[in-house]
Amino acid sequence: MQVFVQTLVNGVTTGMLYALIALGYTMVYGVLKLLNFAHGDVYMIGAYIGYFVLHWFGGPTALSAPVPLVLLVMFALAAGGCGALGVAMERFAYRPLRDAPRIAPLITALGISFLLENTVLLLFGGFTRSYQTPSFLPFSSGLHIGALRIDIVQGMIIVLGVLMMLGLRWLVNHTVLGKSMRAVASDREAAEMLGIDVNRTIALTFFIGSAMAGVAGVMSGLAFNQISNTIGFLAGLKAFTAAVVGGIGSLPGAMIGGLFIGLCESFTSSYISSQYTDLIVFGILIVTMLVRPTGIFGAPTLQKV
Amino acid sequence: MARLGVDEWVARSGERRERQSGWRGRIDQARARVGWWPRLALVVGLGLVFGQIAANVNVQTVAINSLIYALLAMGLNIAVGWAGLLDLGYIAFFGFGAYGYALFSSNALGSGGAGGAHLPAIESIPIVLVAAGAVGVVIGLIALRLSGDYLAIVTLFVGQAFVEVVNNIDPGTLGGVNGLYGLDPVHSFGVSITTPKGLYYLVLAIVAILAVVLHLLDTSRTGRAWRALQDDPLAASAMTIPVNKLKVMAFSFSATVGALAGTLFAAEQNNVFPTNFTANILILIYACLVLGGVGSIAGAILGGIVVTVGEQMLSSPTDAGYLFYGLILLTLLVRVRPWRYLGLLIAGTIVFGLAVRAIVSAVSASAVAGAPGSSGWIGSLVSHWVIVPAHPATYGNILFVTLICALIAIIRLQGTRRLLAVVPTIFAAACCWESRLIVNPAITTQIMIGAILILTMAARPQGLLGAHRVELL
Numbered sequence: 204m205q206v207f208v209q210t211l212v213n214g215v216t217t218g219m220l221y222a223l224i225a226l227g228y229t230m231v232y233g234v235l236k237l238l239n240f241a242h243g244d245v246y247m248i249g250a251y252i253g254y255f256v257l258h259w260f261g262g263p264t265a266l267s268a269p270v271p272l273v274l275l276v277m278f279a280l281a282a283g284g285c286g287a288l289g290v291a292m293e294r295f296a297y298r299p300l301r302d303a304p305r306i307a308p309l310i311t312a313l314g315i316s317f318l319l320e321n322t323v324l325l326l327f328g329g330f331t332r333s334y335q336t337p338s339f340l341p342f343s344s345g346l347h348i349g350a351l352r353i354d355i356v357q358g359m360i361i362v363l364g365v366l367m368m369l370g371l372r373w374l375v376n377h378t379v380l381g382k383s384m385r386a387v388a389s390d391r392e393a394a395e396m397l398g399i400d401v402n403r404t405i406a407l408t409f410f411i412g413s414a415m416a417g418v419a420g421v422m423s424g425l426a427f428n429q430i431s432n433t434i435g436f437l438a439g440l441k442a443f444t445a446a447v448v449g450g451i452g453s454l455p456g457a458m459i460g461g462l463f464i465g466l467c468e469s470f471t472s473s474y475i476s477s478q479y480t481d482l483i484v485f486g487i488l489i490v491t492m493l494v495r496p497t498g499i500f501g502a503p504t505l506q507k508v
Numbered sequence: 509m510a511r512l513g514v515d516e517w518v519a520r521s522g523e524r525r526e527r528q529s530g531w532r533g534r535i536d537q538a539r540a541r542v543g544w545w546p547r548l549a550l551v552v553g554l555g556l557v558f559g560q561i562a563a564n565v566n567v568q569t570v571a572i573n574s575l576i577y578a579l580l581a582m583g584l585n586i587a588v589g590w591a592g593l594l595d596l597g598y599i600a601f602f603g604f605g606a607y608g609y610a611l612f613s614s615n616a617l618g619s620g621g622a623g624g625a626h627l628p629a630i631e632s633i634p635i636v637l638v639a640a641g642a643v644g645v646v647i648g649l650i651a652l653r654l655s656g657d658y659l660a661i662v663t664l665f666v667g668q669a670f671v672e673v674v675n676n677i678d679p680g681t682l683g684g685v686n687g688l689y690g691l692d693p694v695h696s697f698g699v700s701i702t703t704p705k706g707l708y709y710l711v712l713a714i715v716a717i718l719a720v721v722l723h724l725l726d727t728s729r730t731g732r733a734w735r736a737l738q739d740d741p742l743a744a745s746a747m748t749i750p751v752n753k754l755k756v757m758a759f760s761f762s763a764t765v766g767a768l769a770g771t772l773f774a775a776e777q778n779n780v781f782p783t784n785f786t787a788n789i790l791i792l793i794y795a796c797l798v799l800g801g802v803g804s805i806a807g808a809i810l811g812g813i814v815v816t817v818g819e820q821m822l823s824s825p826t827d828a829g830y831l832f833y834g835l836i837l838l839t840l841l842v843r844v845r846p847w848r849y850l851g852l853l854i855a856g857t858i859v860f861g862l863a864v865r866a867i868v869s870a871v872s873a874s875a876v877a878g879a880p881g882s883s884g885w886i887g888s889l890v891s892h893w894v895i896v897p898a899h900p901a902t903y904g905n906i907l908f909v910t911l912i913c914a915l916i917a918i919i920r921l922q923g924t925r926r927l928l929a930v931v932p933t934i935f936a937a938a939c940c941w942e943s944r945l946i947v948n949p950a951i952t953t954q955i956m957i958g959a960i961l962i963l964t965m966a967a968r969p970q971g972l973l974g975a976h977r978v979e980l981l
Contacts, residue, residue: 238660295916299966306594307965309660310798314961317791321954322912325944326905436787440668447661482672485665492654492662 208351210473211466216357216426218465219364223419224442225449225457226371227289227412233388233452234408236305237297240312243439244319245288245413249281249420250430251323254332256280263335270339278363281417289413290406298402316435323432331431334424360422367415368458374411375454384408388452437481441468444488450498459499544723551809552716559708568704570820572776575711576769578812581796582715582722582805583765589803590731591758592738593651596790597663600670601640601763603785605770607674607682608636610780613692616681630696633771637764644763648756667790674782687781694775704776711772715809718765722805725761734758735803788954792819795957798964801971810973815957822956823949829882832941836934844927853930861893861935874898881946894935896943904944911936 224246231239256277261267268276296315300308340355353361375381383404386394395401423438424430445464449456464484471480491498562568580602587595611617612632627635647666651659674682682688694701694710701707725731736744737754745751774780792815800811821827844850869876878896880887897903914933921929945952964971 291916295919296962296966303965303969306588306592306802307969309594310794311962311965313791313794314958314965316958317788318955318958318962321951321958322908325908325948325951325955440664443661444665447658451658478676482669482676485669485672488665489650489662492658493650 205351206473210469212351212353212357213473214466214469215462216360216465217468218445218462219360220419220423220426220461221438221442221445221464222458222461223364223367223415223422224438225445225461226368226454227416228443228446229449229451229454229457230384230408230412232446234384234391234405235297235301235308237308238312238443239292239297239412240309240439241292241315241319242412242416243435243437243442244316245285245292245435246416246420246423246438246442247323247430247432247435248288248319249285249417250424250434251327251420252281252284252417253277253421253424254334254430257334263338266339273339274359277421278418281421282414283417285417285420286410286414289409289416292413293406293409298405316439320432320435327432329432331429333429336425336428340425356422356425360426363418363422367418371411371415372454380404380407441484444484447488447498448491450500453498453500456498456500545720547806548716548719548723552712555712555716556709559705559712562705565704568708569776570816572704572708572711572772573820574813574816575708575715576773576776576812577793577796577816578715578809579711579718579769579772580766580793581800581808581812582718583762583769584793584797585803585805585808586722586734586765587758587762588797589808590726590734590738591755592734593755593758594660595663595759595762596660597647597666597670598762598766598793599667599785599787599790601644601766602770602773602789602793603670603674603780603782604640604643604763605636605767606774606780606784607688607770608639608767609633609771609774610688610691611681612636613775614688614690616683616688626692628696629694629771629775633768636771637767640767640770641760641764644760645756647763648759651759652752652755664787667785667787671782671785674785685782687779687784689779691774691778691780693778701775707772707776714768714772718768719805719809726805730754730757791961792957795960797971799960799971801973802969804971804973807971807973811971814972815960818956819953822953825882825946826884826886828946828949828952829884829886832946833886833938836937849927853927856931857934858893860931861938864935865893865895868895878943880942882942890938890942894939894942896939900943900947904940904947907936907940908944911940 224242227242227245228239231237231242257263257273260273260276266273292315296311297308300311336356375384383394383399384407386397386399387401387404387408391401394404420430423434441464442461445460446457447460448463449458449460451457464487467487468480468484471477471483475483558571559568562571580598583601584595584598587593587598609629609632612627612635613629614626647663650662654662675685679686692700694707701710733744733749733754736747736749737751741751773784777784796811796815797808798811799807799814800809801807818831821831840850840853844853865876875897876895877898878900880891880894880896882890911933914929914936918926918929918933945955
């Protein structure tokens with residue numbers, strides 16, 4: 204029972220990260236009908252920004268500012284930097300191809316992913332870097348309910364993740380920007396004729412999606428303690444699975460899909476074998492695609508963004 | 509010019525009339541008048557002559573690799589270029605072919621350390637190809653339920669799953685991370701091909717035969733049906749084209765060609781490792797196809813050769829210099845008109861570099877103390893022009909990021925401003941190249957492949973040899 208609950212908590216934490224990345228995929232897919240393969244690499248860059256901010260404040264063992272402030276700056280800069288990267292990507296790589304055949308932006312996305320991964324390799328080297336989280340956020344300082352342990356990083360990820368999802372939900376459902384996003388998603392040309400600034404809406408969608416990936420990158424650095432230039436590919440792929448299992452284009456689908464994939468992963472590794480985790484996740488994807496190609500929430504509803 | 513629709517003929521007439529003036533037009537006309545088989549014969553003839561001249565084993569290996577990538581790109585072209593199915597799991601078929609060949613030509617299938625299958629190539633390759641075709645049918649059947657992007661995702665996972673499977677499942681037979689090694693050379697009827705030269709001729713023959721087969725396929729009913737499918741599946745099915753069958757066929761054909769390339773690859777390497785079949789290689793194959801021109805057989809072959817030779821050149825400091833400065837000059841030659849601007853631009857860049865270097869060296873001697881990464885005469889030529897500090901790593905990194913921003917700025921600028929911006933950008937590119945990029949050839953190659961994909965899609969989506977798609981309204 205104890206192992207079960209602990210696995211559940213771990214799964215929810217990982218799932219939250221996947222959900223945050225998956226939201227970006229799904230939002231971009233919603234407005235542009237484009238699979239942004241480079242999204243996982245944006246997440247990787249977020250993790251690197253967090254790392255450098257941490258070292259700018261004196262490194263994990265000798266922080267020159269209070270820990271909450273450092274964390275706040277890490278999240279803020281990663282969100283801002285990744286958001287800007289997303290906007291630049293859209294402006295210079297995807298926008299010129301908006302009316303090209305469907306295959307062109309997909310190949311561009313592959314190229315961008317490759318370019319980002321190798322640029323980071325060139326700039327910062329291929330070795331794994333560590334946030335050394337325990338030295339400034341001790342694992343003992345968390346919630347202890349009986350034998351169950353939710354350490355402070357896990358708690359932070361869950362709370363922050365839920366807050367961001369609620370915020371996104373509010374943004375999409377109750378603001379003018381959200382309304383124009385939904386309009387662009389359902390019909391770009393009609394939205395343009397109705398006076399919606401389509402370019403601005405798409406750019407903002409990219410900004411929000413990439414910013415969330417950046418935050419997820421910092422979170423993963425804090426939780427898993429190691430980052431390298433290749434973490435984006437696999438995380439991106441898993442988040443992809445999450446978005447697809449939930450039904451791509453649907454926001455609640457991405458959230459639930461992310462949690463589902465995280466739980467699958469953590470239960471597989473604690474009850475079966477960590478060796479087969481990835482294979483099982485891929486298997487889930489393929490079976491989902493066969494049984495319900497549009498995902499769990501993918502039915503054509505008004506919830507598309 | 510195979511059978512074109514009347515509409516397409518009309519739409520192209522303007523293009524043709526434009527082309528008829530000048531020496532370029534005459535070359536184009538002459539090229540169009542020659543049929544496909546004399547062109548193929550010419551290319552194969554050149555290949556044979558090359559095989560006779562190339563005595564160096566390294567050169568022969570690069571030639572074989574080029575042809576294998578050409579094969580891979582031709583196979584990918586069936587699914588992506590003709591049927592319009594974005595198959596991101598293609599690498600799995602390549603790996604399937606390689607592992608299949610490896611299993612049949614090593615001790616892997618023997619039990620208790622004895623025996624193994626050791627089938628001759630004439631038996632093992634057809635078995636592997638048929639099996640790969642069957643796997644292609646299965647994946648094609650899965651793909652039927654998916655449209656467009658979903659297909660891309662599922663196939664991407666198939667590619668990933670292949671690597672996971674060969675890494676983790678049954679290490680006794682598949683070798684796990686250590687792969688399979690000690691494979692037999694290609695042997696049949698008592699003849700065994702042991703030299704790179706022999707293998708080169710074999711691969712050349714296969715590429716030539718496959719080019720003929722694929723050309724005939726392309727101009728057949730099936731080929732036209734595939735393109736109809738790519739343009740609009742719904743309209744195609746309304747015209748009674750069996751959409752589902754064609755999709756499965758495209759997958760299966762593409763898988764077979766990929767597996768064929770895999771068997772040759774395994775025979776050439778004498779071993780197979782899971783790392784030979786990762787997403788990086790997939791992107792390399794896409795780069796070959798996209799650069800040459802999606803949908804064109806000649807383009808796929810050219811793309812395979814250009815990318816492989818380019819990759820090889822980048823790993824040697826002397827050749828990499830030729831490639832880099834040659835590409836810059838070529839780009840300027842093609843893009844900058846009139847001629848006097850071109851002269852001004854080159855002279856301006858040289859003077860600009862010398863001036864900046866003079867200023868920097870007056871301020872700090874250690875800032876120009878490093879040696880350029882190029883060797884040979886290019887190295888000695890640029891050593892008094894580029895700025896390479898004593899510790900170039902950080903400087904090179906900053907320069908690289910600046911360079912990307914400068915390139916983006918150049919895309920946005922127009923007219924004289926653009927010309928003015930080009931001068932410092934070329935100089936910065938040269939400095940960055942000499943201090944950072946050339947030192948890490950492996951990473952530089954990957955960055956360039958990424959850039960090829962992005963730039964080709966943005967600037968010339970039809971690739972080097974692909975036909976411009978005619979928009980009919």
